[in-house]
Amino acid sequence: MNILVTGGAGFIGSNLCDRLVSDGETVTVVDNLSTGFLENIQHLLGHSNFHYINDTILNEERMEGLIRDTDCIIHLAAAVGVKYVLENPLTSIETNIKGTEVILRFANRYHKRVLIASTSEVYGKHMHAPLKEDDNLIYGPPSTMRWSYAAAKLVDEFTALAYHRTKKLEVVIFRCFNTIGPRQTGLYGMVVPRFIKQALRDEPITVYGDGTQTRTFTYVGDVVEALVRLMGCDEAIGEVVNIGGRDEISILELAEKIKEISRSSSEITLVPYSNVYGRDFEDMMRRVPSLDKLESLIGYSPNTPLDETLRKTIEYFRSRAD
Numbered sequence: 001m002n003i004l005v006t007g008g009a010g011f012i013g014s015n016l017c018d019r020l021v022s023d024g025e026t027v028t029v030v031d032n033l034s035t036g037f038l039e040n041i042q043h044l045l046g047h048s049n050f051h052y053i054n055d056t057i058l059n060e061e062r063m064e065g066l067i068r069d070t071d072c073i074i075h076l077a078a079a080v081g082v083k084y085v086l087e088n089p090l091t092s093i094e095t096n097i098k099g100t101e102v103i104l105r106f107a108n109r110y111h112k113r114v115l116i117a118s119t120s121e122v123y124g125k126h127m128h129a130p131l132k133e134d135d136n137l138i139y140g141p142p143s144t145m146r147w148s149y150a151a152a153k154l155v156d157e158f159t160a161l162a163y164h165r166t167k168k169l170e171v172v173i174f175r176c177f178n179t180i181g182p183r184q185t186g187l188y189g190m191v192v193p194r195f196i197k198q199a200l201r202d203e204p205i206t207v208y209g210d211g212t213q214t215r216t217f218t219y220v221g222d223v224v225e226a227l228v229r230l231m232g233c234d235e236a237i238g239e240v241v242n243i244g245g246r247d248e249i250s251i252l253e254l255a256e257k258i259k260e261i262s263r264s265s266s267e268i269t270l271v272p273y274s275n276v277y278g279r280d281f282e283d284m285m286r287r288v289p290s291l292d293k294l295e296s297l298i299g300y301s302p303n304t305p306l307d308e309t310l311r312k313t314i315e316y317f318r319s320r321a322d
């Protein structure tokens with residue numbers, strides 16, 4: 001099968017490409033390297049089943065040709081990361097709304113199945129757990145720019161569902177919760193690579209806020225497995241589905257765990273959000289997915305324990321530091 005992966009030089013995308021190529025699929029990546037790295041796919045570049053195009057998904061002429069010639073699209077390209085979105089609010093909204101609209105329009109024109117990446121951020125400020133796909137969504141005001149990422153991804157979901165309902169386009173929307181593992185960069189505010197880099201340098205591990213906010217973390221290999229299964233799952237068409245981990249952990253506990261596993265002598269310090277993101281920032285205090293729908297659709301849900309995932313990720317960063 002020919003599969004087009006947008007954002008394939010990024011963290012999740014490059015791990016997905018490894019799997020698809022090793023499964024014998026022919027993979028084309030379009031990525032403008034805005035937050036991705038050529039290094040992530042360097043080892044695939046000489047492979048006869050792998051093609052890389054350095055371009056933006058906003059180039060409509062290019063995207064039309066690529067989508068016409070593919071069997072299926074996995075759309076991961078997006079402006080990602082709280083820090084990146086806050087520093088580039090306009091580009092982020094344009095990429096995340098217009099970019100997805102381009103993909104959906106041509107997927108519809110050429111009748112191609114398309115998987116659209118959404119995010120747990122769309123749930124907003126819930127305190128209850130677990131979060132189910134049909135829960136209400138609660139956001140702060142538009143003056144708090146952080147919500148623009150959630151709102152843009154939500155527009156993507158609406159647009160994809162509208163194409164499905166009105167044109168019968170085969171769309172699957174997956175909401176990723178915090179995904180971690182090798183190749184994730186800490187440059188755009190992702191917490192685990194940031195903590196690991198600090199721990200390996202024995203620098204203070206900086207926890208934002210009071211550290212009581214909780215998350216679950218999913219190993220990228222588990223997300224890749226879920227995506228491969230969703231791609232072939234007819235029952236998932238027209239559905240929104242969570243992909244996330246099980247074990248809820250506070251960010252302070254996460255810092256302690258990373259310090260312990262990496263045998264670091266770093267101290268752990270609390271930093272007010274306002275020092276990092278300015279005055280108009282609010283965080284989500286809790287984010288835990290319900291995985292019932294994912295399991296019922298594909299008979300699988302992420303299962304790599306957090307300690308194992310952290311060990312693999314720490315090893316990756318240690319080898320790069322060497």
Ligand SMILES: NC(=O)c1ccc[n+]([C@@H]2O[C@H](COP(=O)([O-])OP(=O)(O)OC[C@H]3O[C@@H](n4cnc5c(N)ncnc54)[C@H](O)[C@@H]3O)[C@@H](O)[C@H]2O)c1
Nearest residue numbers: 007010011012031032033034035036056057077078176179
């Ligand atoms: N990693 C997570 O924890 C997480 C959580 C929720 C949702 N997601 C979603 O998963 C997807 C992949 O995220 P990731 O963590 O791999 O991030 P990433 O930044 O590593 O990957 C995104 C890729 O898209 C590329 N890109 C951005 N704008 C582009 C454009 N206009 N044209 C072409 N390429 C462009 C970037 O260069 C990058 O390689 C995103 O849609 C993101 O919203 C990720």
